[in-house]
Amino acid sequence: MPRITEADLKKQIKNKSFSPVYLIYGSEQMFVKSYTKKLCEAVAGKNPSDFNYHTFSGDIDFQELAASLQIMPFMAERNCVVVTDIYFDNMVKDRLDTLKELTSRAWYGSHNFNADLCSVKE
Numbered sequence: 713m714p715r716i717t718e719a720d721l722k723k724q725i726k727n728k729s730f731s732p733v734y735l736i737y738g739s740e741q742m743f744v745k746s747y748t749k750k751l752c753e754a755v756a757g758k759n760p761s762d763f764n765y766h767t768f769s770g771d772i773d774f775q776e777l778a779a780s781l782q783i784m785p786f787m788a789e790r791n792c793v794v795v796t797d798i799y800f801d802n803m804v805k806d807r808l809d810t811l812k813e814l815t816s817r818a819w820y821g822s823h824n825f826n827a828d829l830c831s832v833k834e
Contacts, residue, residue, distance in 0.1 A: 716731075725750055735815075752794055756790065761787070763783075764783075764788045764791045766791075768780075768795045769796045774811070777793070
């Protein structure tokens with residue numbers, strides 16, 4: 713997953729030219745939450761359907777996350793999966809490896825599944 717700048721993210725949001733996965737992180741939680749919200753609204757709209765917008769927070773059920781990442785968009789252009797409040801430093805290695813595997817599949821397209829993690833599926 714290549715790194716992008718804040719300017720690149722703003723441009724992608726403006727142009728609606730999305731990558732399959734975003735990891736938005738930083739010490740300023742206000743900016744992390746703000747850009748996550750802007751990205752999600754650009755991807756899924758201001759009032760997204762429950763069919764195409766899935767959120768996870770804190771202690772994640774990886775089976776549910778994997779299932780959400782594989783869902784095809786329903787009567788919409790995209791499916792958006794958002795994972796918030798991930799504390800990578802506190803994750804045990806096998807859970808971190810599972811999360812890396814899921815995001816790799818999303819990025820490299822074997823299932824085309826976007827600190828906060830947002831997955832965009834077209």
